[in-house]
Amino acid sequence: MKTSRLAALAAAILACGVPAANAQSQSTEPAIPVGSLTAFPVKVRPGTRPTLTWNITYPSIVQDYTDIEGGNTVKAEEEIYVDVRVLGAGVTVSSSSNNLTFVPTRAEVSYDGGSYQEVFYGTNNNVQPNKIVYTRLMGKGKKLRFGGRYRYNNQWGPYFNSQSGTLNVRTLVNGDVPPTTYPLHNAPTLESFLRPYLDSNGRVKIGPMDVIVFMELTHYDSQRSDPGYDLQDMVLLCTFRLKTK
Incomplete structure (x- = not known):
């Protein structure tokens, strides 16, 4: 996939919690990129930055x-x-x-x-x-x-x-x-x-x-x-x- 890292991250954030479109087929592959974004630690002190971790699953096509x-x-x-x-x-x-x-x-x-x-x-x-x-x-x-x-x-x-x-x-x-x-x-x-x-x-x-x-x-x-x-x-x-x- 020719997708930039930031674009992929944005897509994953937007896709979280959004169900895939219902299709009249037997396939269960996601229709759009889905994923999750986590931060560690959850609470940070002023002047420090958390570590962001994302996990993205791109839609598969045959x-x-x-x-x-x-x-x-x-x-x-x-x-x-x-x-x-x-x-x-x-x-x-x-x-x-x-x-x-x-x-x-x-x-x-x-x-x-x-x-x-x-x-x-x-x-x-x-x-x-x-x-x-x-x-x-x-x-x-x-x-x-x-x-x-x-x-x-x-x-x-x-x-x-x-x-x-x-x-x-x-x-x-x-x-x-x-x-x-x-x-x-x-x-x-x-x-x-x-x-x-x-x-x-x-x-x-x-x-x-x-x-x-x-x-x-x-x-x-x-x-x-x-x-x-x-x-x-x-x-x-x-x-x-x-x-x-």
């Missing part, structure tokens, strides 16, 4: 500890834990009465170049956003990749992962804009499970130590102008925490 490679892979820059949750599975089909029904969808994770393993399979009705479906201590330099597909009429749809060479798997951090050709937050197809994670300007709204993974599983990236390319067929939330936590 970019300090990871690197997003190719827009779809998370690389650990140091040893760090990751917890993965499923936020939603948005693949649907329309019935003859025009009712939409969710279909089974599979989410996969690959660590350190290993094979992709299933971490979730089911419809959106089976999603438990607070349930951790995958957790691991990532070693420095190790990579985490993602994949998914849906199943309908006893057949698998197309398979996409971080190594498909397409734009069907996207990893974003707080403040990023989902890379659709139209504002996703205003799209009529926006699923309710995704609304809490987008602000009024359509930017990603998650914790500072979170990474959100969007997957498009029903359309190829060559169909990005199609409203069906909405990157919400499988949505994961990765929360990173330091090894000392």
